[in-house]
Amino acid sequence: MIITPEILNKQKNDFTIIDIRSDEERQNFPLLGLDTILSSNDKSINVAGKKVLVCQFGIVTEGMIIEEKINNAFSLLGGAQAWVEYYNENEDLSRWARQTVLPEIGIEGQKKLLNSQVSIIGMGGLGCPVAQSLVMAGIGKIKLIDNDFVSISNLHRQPLYSFEDVNKKKILAAKSKLKALNPEVTIETDDVFLNDKNGEELLLKTDVIIDATDNVKSRQRIDKISKKLKIPTVYGALFRFEGQVSILNVNGSAGYNELFPNLNNNGEDSCADAGMLSMLPAIIGNIQALEAIKLIVGINKNLIGKLLMYDGMSHRTEVIEL
């Protein structure tokens, strides 16, 4: 059983709190405001009544209670890390414990995600998995830009749309699914097709642009706005079993036009018409989402100035410098 810092704070007199951490962890992250019994053996203590076990991130104690079948015991969600944040900043971030335990993310990274805004242009095969993953990760605000309707041929690869959603506006169907995944996210929907007139205004306040479109003209348009507003774009593209991802336009790094300088926009068929299986947009869209997270949190190993090329047949992945 799990208890959050917020609830523990309200009910602390009902529990015996047992801190199973090392001396060093306790010193660096004291459980201020709580009366505790320290367990020097990294184990629970068989005290009477309800107990809360505390470790650094809330993961060890969760496993311990299950494996050792400890009665009447609760694991503090997010552990001491979440408690300290709650005590100091009155913010309970314990529900993100599986992310904040990553040293690359931590509490600080999670706060950056919660305060960020991402705009996704195109809510098709790529847009859906990107939106899902970013919403689940705790991005504070997501903007969905698409004016299309759900059609039955979308359902095989666009997981935010159910059978009942056919003929509805994609952004509305998506919004309702995404809110169910994370009720705390703010979702703004823009029922438009991005063009030179509306682009800047739509994207002005965004931290990251996700290019989930499927045609050259749109990508060129996005590139122009991305450069003008100095907002990075996470580019993703698919063709049958192959996909590409890159981060464009960071402090003057390569943009779409530098990536594909000699493209003619001949109004060619969208990539979808060539056919694909749903796993490919899911893979590529998730790599886009991962790169967006890296940009927001500030992780240096990323695809800025690089192009990732994935082949779903051989599973060969190449990352080339631009």
Added chain:
Amino acid sequence: MVIVEIINKPIKSFQITNDDNKNGAELVFNGRVRGTEKGKPIKYLEYEYYEGMAETELKSLANDACKNFTVNHLYCRHRVGKVKAGEISIHIIILSKHRKEAIKAMDWFIFELKKNVPIWKWAILNDGEKIPSDCIH
């Protein structure tokens, strides 16, 4: 705030981070094992405790001390297992605004724990026999 621990290893002092800067007095007590127990010379004592109850009694007493004497924090570490003469068997730190209440709280806390917390001493006599301290004549 109260922190208690029963530990089967040599006692290290609590490291205090006096975060709120409200405590003008920091009172430290270390109880040490003497070389005799009830008049008989001993090599070491062996402390035994009722796990699960000793910790909660200690914590409850610590809370009472804080409440009754208006001290802010009480941290107590009691050692169990073999403790040689000269080594620390109990380590207590009390933080309070002024020293008066800390001193009173310390005295009361130690007095009460000696009455109520289920921890016992066994003495190992020079011939190697181990007997409860109260059985020594």
Added chain:
Amino acid sequence: MINVKVKCFSQVKYALGVDVLTFELNENTTSIDLEKIIRKKAGKKLNNVSLRIAINLKYQKKEITLQDGDEVVFIPPVQGG
């Protein structure tokens, strides 16, 4: 019949020679009844030893009827500090 566990410490352990005892008792056995059983088992060794009673990790000041699965400790004078 009820099953009760008695953990032994200090003088009780010394007198009885064991860490733990298990008893199968009649349903209405009280804590005082069990104390008498323990003292009898110890012969004379616990004659001058005052014992407090803890049931399921808590001191019991009054006599109570034992329940199946109870953990009982007869607490001789304590010596912490």
